[in-house]
Amino acid sequence: MIEASNIRAGYGDGPDILQDISMTASAREIVTILGPNGCGKSTLLKTVAGFVRPRGGAIRINGEGAETVPIHEKVRHYGVGYVPQTDNVFRTMTVTENLLMGARDLSRDTRNERFEALMTQYPTLANKRRRKASALSGGERQILSLARALMAGPRILLLDEPSAGLSPAMMHDVFEAIGRIRDAQDMCILMVEQNAYEALSISDRAYVLSLGKVALTARSADLLNDPAMERLYLGGDPDA
Numbered sequence: 001m002i003e004a005s006n007i008r009a010g011y012g013d014g015p016d017i018l019q020d021i022s023m024t025a026s027a028r029e030i031v032t033i034l035g036p037n038g039c040g041k042s043t044l045l046k047t048v049a050g051f052v053r054p055r056g057g058a059i060r061i062n063g064e065g066a067e068t069v070p071i072h073e074k075v076r077h078y079g080v081g082y083v084p085q086t087d088n089v090f091r092t093m094t095v096t097e098n099l100l101m102g103a104r105d106l107s108r109d110t111r112n113e114r115f116e117a118l119m120t121q122y123p124t125l126a127n128k129r130r131r132k133a134s135a136l137s138g139g140e141r142q143i144l145s146l147a148r149a150l151m152a153g154p155r156i157l158l159l160d161e162p163s164a165g166l167s168p169a170m171m172h173d174v175f176e177a178i179g180r181i182r183d184a185q186d187m188c189i190l191m192v193e194q195n196a197y198e199a200l201s202i203s204d205r206a207y208v209l210s211l212g213k214v215a216l217t218a219r220s221a222d223l224l225n226d227p228a229m230e231r232l233y234l235g236g237d238p239d240a
């Protein structure tokens, strides 16, 4: 479980990008972060992941204070998996090699087992397992990036725009896969998305950010039925 309280964060000596963010995400829950470009969604995920150290506030993971814990510790100790917004696969390595990279610390048996399970789950990757990642489409690389995070067997998954650049059909597959991961593995998933409707339809709760603050938080189902949602999501004035 992730609990962020009154997070303030920014880059270098620049201004606060996150001004006062509080949010939670529990096991077996998908929480979506929405908001206009540049409002700080990725910064929030990077802060939870441990790439950006907060200037103020607290981040608790599974009840332990974790605001100063760097990413590699978060992966090992808390089972955090992070899939960044910009694709981060190793282009000169094959699909198989990329996936095995995601599970370097595991036993051979566990690694093979997870690898085979992912091959079944993602036929696109299975068919191209010997191809170099550079020969995949942008969407296929997104899926590879997600699958690589899953190889480590995370308990908390941070996804930054998992559907970016995907065709509608592939986007549907990826969202469906994310929903299944939550249900099958009791995972806590914190996801940033631009495709608000798709994201809300598989998620449990959502936070809409605006100018570094939480403008609105609600159950996803309620937000889907809220006429103000689109205005907020597009960055309009929440009080308008």
Ligand SMILES: Nc1ncnc2c1ncn2[C@@H]1O[C@H](COP(=O)(O)OP(=O)(O)OP(=O)(O)O)[C@@H](O)[C@H]1O
Binding pocket: 011, 014, 017, 035, 036, 037, 038, 039, 040, 041, 042, 043, 044, 085
């Ligand atoms: N590494 C960085 N160094 C300095 N400023 C940064 C850095 N990364 C992001 N920013 C700034 O922080 C602000 C928020 O960026 P962030 O990437 O968190 O937004 P976002 O909500 O994820 O946007 P998008 O929807 O475009 O992905 C922006 O003004 C951006 O210019």
Ligand SMILES: [Mg+2]
Binding pocket: 041, 042, 043, 085, 160
């Ligand atoms: Mg972003």
